Amino acid sequence: MSFDWNIIESIVDQAINLPPEERETYIRKNCGDSEQLYMEVKNMLDSIQHSEGWMDEPDLVKDQFLTDIENEKSDFLDESAVGAVVDKYKLVDIIGRGGMGTVYLAERDDDSYKNRVAIKILRRGLDSEDMLTRFRIEQQVLAQLNHPNITHILDAGISEDGRPYYVMEFVEGLPITEYCEINNLSTEERLELFLQICGALTFAHQKLVIHRDLKPANILVTKSGIVKLLDFGIAKILSDDFLGEKSPDITSHHEPIYTITYASPEQIAGQPIGTASDIYTLSIVLYQLLTGDHPYNASGIEPHEIRTELETTSIKSPRAVIQNSENPAVPIQQLRDEIDDIILKGLHYEPELRYSSIEEFSRDIRNYLSNRPVSAKKPSRSYRFKKFIQRNRNLVTLGTAASILLIFSFTATLWQANQTRIEAERALAASERVVAVKDFLISMITAGNPWANPEQPQTARDLIDQGAFAAENELSDSPDLAAELFGVIGASYQGMREDALAEEYLTKAMELIDQGVILDPLVEADIKAKYSGSMLRAGQPDEAETVSNDALKKIRNLDGRDITLMESELLYMLANAYSLMGDTPKAIENTRLSVDLTCNRPEEFILQCIDYLTALKNLEEWGGNYEEGLQAAERAYDLAQEFQSSISDQMRLAVFGTYGNALSYNAQTSVAIPLLEENAELAGRRYGFDSYRYARALYDLSTAYEFAGRTVDALLTAEQVLEIQAENQMGNPMNSYWLYRAFRIAIDLHQPNYAQDIYDRFFHTLPEQMTTHYVDGFQLEFLKLNMLQSPDSPTLREEIYQLYDSFMERRSAHTATAALAAAEQAIRNNNPDTAEMYVSEYESAETPSSKSDIRPAQSLMIKSNISLLQDDINQAKVYAEESLRLLRQIGHKESPYVAEANLLLGKIHCSNDDDEEAIQYFEKSGTYWESIKKLHPELDEDVIYTNRCLR
Structure with a gap:
């Protein structure tokens, strides 16, 4: 349906001269029951207000803007373009209009395939060099942001009348606020959707792109609950060579091209824009998701008044807004006080006081959802302890004991830990208090390490948290004991892949060592080895190398002590450090030394020997030495057969998988496939056909299928792996590898739709x-x-x-x-x-x-x-x-x-x-x-x- 342009112009002309508080009533009255006419008027009014010079000369800007539009009556700005063909796309309907152009729903108009897309066409009259550059930047931004939660570009070109356009995926969805309201989502469900946005923005920021126009209308949610981030039309590029040349500032000359009510203070003030600006606007979106309201009074406010509003208004906490609301978006009972700290930190007026990154922002959301401490909350020991209690409300009762520790009473599953406590109390009575405390804590915490006690994974975390709290609060007068316990705690968190907590406690141990506490040399070396591992996971191989080398020098000067195990572990840490620094030959050299130390005495060090042989296999392959990799894997396989009574089923499955994998890489798939098929069957029977171990064995089998040319079998097996992981281990770093391979195999099979479907279904399993x-x-x-989808695209x-x-x-x-x-x-x-x-x-x-x-x-x-x-x-x-x-x-x-x-x-x-x-x-x-x-x-x-x- 189209309208007489004179009607639209007349309503806009009158409305623009009315006070802000009267405009809405006037527009509604004069548009009658036509929602479409209302939207035409509102969009036109918004476009005029966001034009350059609006604040200084509104009437002049209005007249010029309306004149430009009048000259474009036959242009692609109204329904008259629907049905036209642009290149190979037929325009079906108008989706929306923006500052730069019109977006159309379109379909392929040839026999290649049928696919609905969105096409954005630059408005006539906006073909200045700045606008063309901005339009070109938006194309380049979308082309580089290949992420499942960001709408991606499919094609681009120049229309017959000389205007640039580009083709995007068509997203059929609702603005995130509407989606949440219509589906009556809980707080947790809203936050999970919000984390999808965070993932998309983290990816964009890693690519040095700032969105700058985040708002619900640009964040759509599909029927399947997938969030899609739209409209990078005013994105800022932080890289000077994004377009192969110095990127211009595309919003210069005081041009307020953004949505005023979602703008950050620095945007409105015309100051330099960084990632903190997106954090601010994203926090407004989160505020609305949870409260149903805007953080400050934006109704009828003029653009030039926004800055004053932000400077003088104290934003109400979300929970206070909900408490006083008659119809809140979520019940107050579903929100804890930390949510106020999280959102208000993101909405801080000063950019440097907000979150340092979207990743940090999303980490706090995840911690909130899992009842863990959030960084936005002022840190205190009582707060950390409170979070521990909240996470373990059904397990913990607080009591006192005759020792210096706070001891928790657990259910029958902790009978052994309680027996250890009883023995500790008896030792205390025998005046061996410190030793007893040490033994008790080490046994308690070690019981929580999943590698040492794999049968009690739920209890593990409870025990480690308990030990951490006790060590932090009760051992200030025993720094040597505290250092050792911090090391044990950090190592246990490492076993659980809680990298941040592991680094925190291992750093505490290292700080005490640096302050001069006296520890057994091998205990100190063990702490340094674990700390090096933490530094490796944190991406600091230089620090890991320095610490490991220092520890090696010290233990090699010990006389009369067997240092085999500790020396081999430190050498392995060095190998990993060299690998991360890109020195594969040194990494291989140090791993071989670890193998020599432990495998010469396999009856004593069989577990370490097999671990290092497996690592050596991977490093040899990384260095291009695939035959040497096979030799290492075969040696591990033979040892696992020889010492099968000394190794766990878990290790046996891993060794067999590694050997089969090495055979596959050496084009011996006829041997590898039967071995790996049997290994997968054993893993399924032993751990369950929905377990991680079964998924891991299937993945090795998928690799063998691919290398044998059984590409479809490889794809379907890899897809089965992802289905298991989606149920059990979202966020596992291995998911990156597994989804990447399945995605790539589908593309090698010339199956673009199948590949996209796999990615869309399983991208949420990827690590942060x-x-x-x-x-x-x-x-x-x-x-x-x-x-594959657009083979002729230049x-x-x-x-x-x-x-x-x-x-x-x-x-x-x-x-x-x-x-x-x-x-x-x-x-x-x-x-x-x-x-x-x-x-x-x-x-x-x-x-x-x-x-x-x-x-x-x-x-x-x-x-x-x-x-x-x-x-x-x-x-x-x-x-x-x-x-x-x-x-x-x-x-x-x-x-x-x-x-x-x-x-x-x-x-x-x-x-x-x-x-x-x-x-x-x-x-x-x-x-x-x-x-x-x-x-x-x-x-x-x-x-x-x-x-x-x-x-």
Whole structure:
């Protein structure tokens, strides 16, 4: 439905001259029952208010704005454009209008595939250099932000009338506030949605992009509960070379392009903008999610009055607002007082007093949900103790004892700990108080270490928290005992992968050591080894190396003490430090020393020996020494068989999986697959078919399937792994690896929709922060996915070249793979010289290659295509046949790569006028795709192959 422009202009013209408090009533009255007319007027009024110069000369800006719009009556600004075709997309409906252009719902208008998308087209009259730059930046921002909670770009171009546009995924959802209200979500459910936003913004900030216009309208939630962050139209780029040149300040000249009521104080004041600005606006959104209200009075307020409002208004705490509300968004009973501290910290007027990052913000939300201390709350021992009680309300009763400790009475599952306490009290009566306290605490805390006592995982955390509280509060006059206990506590938290707490208590122990407390040399060395491990997890390998080397020097000067175990552990810490610093040869050298120390006496150190052999296998493979890796894994396997009575089922399964994995990397999948299938069955029977151990065994099997060319089996098995992890271990760092492989395999099978579905279903299992390795990997695979969906997009072709340059500069582990992807794009662009350059870059990249790696075969196929473009048919045939031979050699009977090689050979024989031979190759390729479709009907049907020569 369209309206007479004169009606809209008349209402806007009158409304803009009314006092703010009277505008809403006037607009409602004059728009009658037409909600669409009301929205047209409101959008136009908002656009005028956000135009440059509005504050100084409102009438002039209004007249100029309305004149510009009048000149665009035939433009893509109203319903007259619906039905038009832009490139290959047919405009179906208007989704919305913004400061830069109109966004349309559109569909593909060709026979490639049917897909609903959103298209944003720049408004006519806004083609100044600044606006074109801003529009181009928004495209680049979206292209680089491949994240499941951020709407992603699919294509871009120039319309027939010369205006730029870009194509985005169409998100069908509701603003987050409406979604929560309609579905009557609880506080916990709202916070879980909010954490999805945090994940998206953390990713954007890591890419040096600030959104700057966060508000419910830009945060949609789909029917399946997936949050999507929209509209990076006014995003700020912190990198000077984002566009390959110095990025301009796209909101200069005092231009208030943002939503006034969601702007940060520094935005309104025209000050420099950083990530703290997004934290402020995000806090407003959280405030509204929980209270249903805005943190300050924004009704009818003028833009120039906002700054005064922020400076003079004391924001009411969310719980106070809810307490006084007749219809609160959530019941007051669902909110604890920490939520006030969290939100008000994010809303602090001074940027430096807010959270330092979105990640820190989201960590406090997670701690709030799990009843753990939040950083926004003023720290105190009583507060930490209160949180412990809240987490363990059904387990804990507080009492007193004759010792210096606070002792908790537990249920029958803690009978052994209570028996230890009784023995400690008897020892106290015998005047051995300190020793008894030490023994009691160590036994109590060690009982909570899941590696030492795997049968009581729930009790573990309770015991460790109890010991931590007691050590902090009761041992100030025994610093040596406190240091040792802090070390035990930190090590126990490490075993539970509570890295932040582990680092906290190990640092306390190290501080006491640095202050000069006297400990047994091996106890001190053990603390330093565990502290080094904590530093490694915190990404500080330099500190880990320094501490480990210092401890090694001290224990090597001991006489008459067996230091084997401690020396091997410190050497292993050094190996990990060197690995993180990129010195793989030194890492291998130190791990081999650890192996020599422990494996020469396997009857004493069998567990450590096998651990270090497993680590050596991984390092050897990382260094490109796959045969040496197999030797280490085979040695561990043989020892596990020999000393099977001395190792746990858990370790046995891990060793068998490691050995099978090493066999797979060395193209011995015919041996690996039966071993790994049996291992998975054993894991399922022993730990359950929904357990992490079963998932881990399945993943090793998935790897073997992939290396054997059983690519669909690999994909479906990897998907099964993710389903188990989604139930049991969300946030596990291994989930990055597992989801990345499943996602990549789906793309290798030419299944973009299937790949996107897998990512959308399982992205929430990823850890809060992935390593650069996986961030790079997902970025490359998302780009390959987009290229499958839009193979002719020149924008995507340029992006793969830029991504390769970025990887090359940073020495990313994915550089070689990106080079091959760039070469493939150059082939599609009929540019053999560029393709040849990227193949050469691949071959010179310092990337280890296992015997099962299919990239050498892919490289040969690319060379074959290059020769075809150069009309050297004989050489093309040589390369293609060598590629197929190589795939067969590593065990691929049928696979998507074999199908691609057959298709290529068919094209080559066509070019050589050998149609009969060509058809045979085409049929082999087609038979593969048809066979996997019959076996697995859930796969897409859009894999295209030919069965005849086209001339």
